[in-house]
Amino acid sequence: xxxxxxxxxxxxxxxxxxxxxxxxxxxxxxxxxxxxxxxxxxxxxxxxxxxxxxxxxxxxxxxxxxxxxxxxxxxxxxxxxxxxxxxxxxxxxxxxxxxxxxxxxxxxxxxxxxxxxxxxxxxxxxxxxxxxxxxxxxxxxxxxxxxxxxxxxxxxxxxxxxxxxxxxxxxxxxxxxxxxxxxxxxxxxxxxxxxxxxxxxxxxxxxxxxxxxxxxxxxxxxxxxxxxxxxxxxxxxxxxxxxxxxxxxxxxxxxxxxxxxxxxxxxxxxxxxxxxxxxxxxxxxxxxxxxxxxxxxxxxxxxxxxxxxxxxxxxxxxxxxxxxxxxxxxxxxxxxxxxxxxxxxxxxxxxxxxxxxxxxxxxxxxxxxxxxxxxxxxxxxxxxxxxxxxxxxxxxxxxxxxxxxxxxxxxxxx
Amino acid sequence: xxxxxxxxxxxxxxxxxxxxxxxxxxxxxxxxxxxxxxxxxxxxxxxxxxxxxxxxxxxxxxxxxxxxxxxxxxxxxxxxxxxxxxxxxxxxxxxxxxxxxxxxxxxxxxxxxxxxxxxxxxxxxxxxxxxxxxxxxxxxxxxxxxxxxxxxxxxxxxxxxxxxxxxxxxxxxxxxxxxxxxxxxxxxxxxxxxxxxxxxxxxxxxxxx
Numbered sequence: 277x278x279x280x281x282x283x284x285x286x287x288x289x290x291x292x293x294x295x296x297x298x299x300x301x302x303x304x305x306x307x308x309x310x311x312x313x314x315x316x317x318x319x320x321x322x323x324x325x326x327x328x329x330x331x332x333x334x335x336x337x338x339x340x341x342x343x344x345x346x347x348x349x350x351x352x353x354x355x356x357x358x359x360x361x362x363x364x365x366x367x368x369x370x371x372x373x374x375x376x377x378x379x380x381x382x383x384x385x386x387x388x389x390x391x392x393x394x395x396x397x398x399x400x401x402x403x404x405x406x407x408x409x410x411x412x413x414x415x416x417x418x419x420x421x422x423x424x425x426x427x428x429x430x431x432x433x434x435x436x437x438x439x440x441x442x443x444x445x446x447x448x449x450x451x452x453x454x455x456x457x458x459x460x461x462x463x464x465x466x467x468x469x470x471x472x473x474x475x476x477x478x479x480x481x482x483x484x485x486x487x488x489x490x491x492x493x494x495x496x497x498x499x500x501x502x503x504x505x506x507x508x509x510x511x512x513x514x515x516x517x518x519x520x521x522x523x524x525x526x527x528x529x530x531x532x533x534x535x536x537x538x539x540x541x542x543x544x545x546x547x548x549x550x551x552x553x554x555x556x557x558x559x560x561x562x563x564x565x566x567x568x569x570x571x572x573x574x575x576x577x578x579x580x581x582x583x584x585x586x587x588x589x590x591x592x593x594x595x596x597x598x599x600x601x602x603x604x605x606x607x608x609x610x611x612x613x614x615x616x617x618x619x620x621x622x623x624x625x626x627x628x629x630x631x632x633x634x635x636x637x638x639x640x641x642x643x644x645x646x647x648x649x650x651x652x653x654x655x656x657x658x659x660x661x662x663x664x665x666x667x668x669x670x671x672x673x674x675x676x677x678x679x680x681x682x683x684x685x686x687x688x689x690x
Numbered sequence: 691x692x693x694x695x696x697x698x699x700x701x702x703x704x705x706x707x708x709x710x711x712x713x714x715x716x717x718x719x720x721x722x723x724x725x726x727x728x729x730x731x732x733x734x735x736x737x738x739x740x741x742x743x744x745x746x747x748x749x750x751x752x753x754x755x756x757x758x759x760x761x762x763x764x765x766x767x768x769x770x771x772x773x774x775x776x777x778x779x780x781x782x783x784x785x786x787x788x789x790x791x792x793x794x795x796x797x798x799x800x801x802x803x804x805x806x807x808x809x810x811x812x813x814x815x816x817x818x819x820x821x822x823x824x825x826x827x828x829x830x831x832x833x834x835x836x837x838x839x840x841x842x843x844x845x846x847x848x849x850x851x852x853x854x855x856x857x858x859x860x861x862x863x864x865x866x867x868x869x870x871x872x873x874x875x876x877x878x879x880x881x882x883x884x885x886x887x888x889x890x891x892x893x894x895x896x897x898x899x
Binding site: 493531532533534535536537538 | 713714715716717883890
């Protein structure tokens with residue numbers, strides 16, 4: 277695998293622009309004067325200077341959070357749970373940069389014995405699997421991996437796409453609920469996640485100066501898209517034959533069960549200032565962790581970002597169609613906030629790479645047994661105004677090196 | 691400390707919501723209707739809906755008056771909720787003057803209707819915490835709790851007044867506490883996350899301040 281060249285996507289026409297991107301977008305969007313995130317971004321607000329709340333809360337993170345005190349608080353928390361159960365903590369793990377760093381940091385800095393818990397969303401990439409094996413063996417940890425029923429995954433992906441324009445419901449609910457079930461089953465009441473959501477949205481604002489508890493409130497606030505597993509069961513039962521227990525991995529366990537074991541579930545990034553780029557460099561150096569090409573992104577700018585899922589390109593493409601921005605904008609926004617790039621360089625990357633149709637879309641349509649026309653119709657119903665997608669001007673993103681390794685579905689969804 | 695919560699039934703209260711809330715925060719409970727049922731109870735909750743005088747009469751008829759006082763005197767945690775908080779007082783006017791449990795010095799009198807928009811004081815209201823207490827851990831001052839009441843607990847000793855809520859021109863007593871005894875005028879079991887946090891903290895509390 278190489279990530280040395282960044283092939284440019286195919287452009288269809290210059291089309292109308294929205295200031296930053298060249299194509300696919302039919303209206304101008306108001307954007308943060310600092311990071312460039314648009315008004316369609318989740319939880320965004322702009323102040324009198326036109327600077328967004330995500331930028332402002334990150335200023336607070338850098339300048340006003342007492343990270344030394346937070347570090348002490350975390351050390352005390354680790355000691356509170358150390359040696360009392362079969363494992364000192366659970367580390368939910370995808371193998372991406374954040375969970376790999378979290379696992380590395382907990383093992384090396386805090387010398388804990390963790391149980392690594394992995395929820396397999398169904399789209400793990402070859403490079404990720406190699407990274408995982410290398411990391412687990414290098415760190416010497418126990419790993420529990422769970423893969424949910426693919427037939428059910430296909431159906432709930434379709435339902436979530438239709439209702440919310442976001443097919444990742446099974447992945448996000450599973451990732452955040454399954455480790456909680458494991459916590460109860462294995463009686464390991466301390467769970468350490470990686471990146472806090474305050475890094476990129478304002479559902480939890482750094483300026484509140486509180487620890488972001490990864491609990492049912494957070495789960496219901498934005499993880500599950502407002503659809504509980506029970507809701508989902510009701511939504512699909514009219515045309516889909518399943519056992520109600522098939523949705524158990526997506527339910528949040530009862531509060532009572534978590535309280536009984538005195539469960540505490542927090543993000544490491546609430547206690548140390550999160551820096552994805554630096555942390556990626558560290559795990560690359562210490563664990564031989566490798567980045568990857570990601571559809572619709574420039575391949576050399578952020579090779580560490582979102583390497584864990586081969587449907588990432590589709591997710592980002594849908595985001596662009598719905599909201600007029602995508603992963604490249606999010607990454608340039610982070611770099612602008614951290615003063616690691618200039619507005620001109622950021623605009624260039626967004627213009628050249630954002631909003632291209634990924635090759636994986638074809639696979640995705642087969643998973644859901646829908647046509648591209650049906651896909652457009654579904655996504656159009658969930659567009660966030662004032663953005664309007666312009667399908668006619670959208671070009672194609674290049675294939676990544678491992679495209680041919682990705683699962684092809686031959687059976688229709690039923 | 692093995693936590694087992696007793697919920698006092700004076701034959702007039704809605705106990706289910708309190709029992710459900712205790713269960714939600716991870717603890718087991720038992721309904722206490724007679725003195726023998728206090729056996730094995732580590733934490734006692736006195737819920738309350740109804741009238742002061744009737745509640746005290748029931749408590750005496752059920753022979754729970756002295757056992758509850760003895761429970762508190764042993765330093766075990768006691769929590770009064772709404773009318774249950776008012777019963778902790780020296781006396782109350784509702785339904786004619788009656789003596790209370792006398793665990794927190796003070797008198798319960800009707801809120802002066804001339805000073806408030808309406809009686810009862812019902813709905814969500816901000817509670818300003820005036821003194822620190824182990825049961826307030828991770829609960830901020832100024833957050834909302836759910837109230838329904840017409841009478842107000844006037845503390846005799848300023849140090850027993852732990853929290854207030856502004857209503858019209860009155861600062862109603864929202865929290866009282868003395869030693870291992872605590873009272874909430876609001877309903878923690880109906881007050882969402884902050885209420886459940888208080889109940890959990892109460893169950894985790896050993897009664898010492």
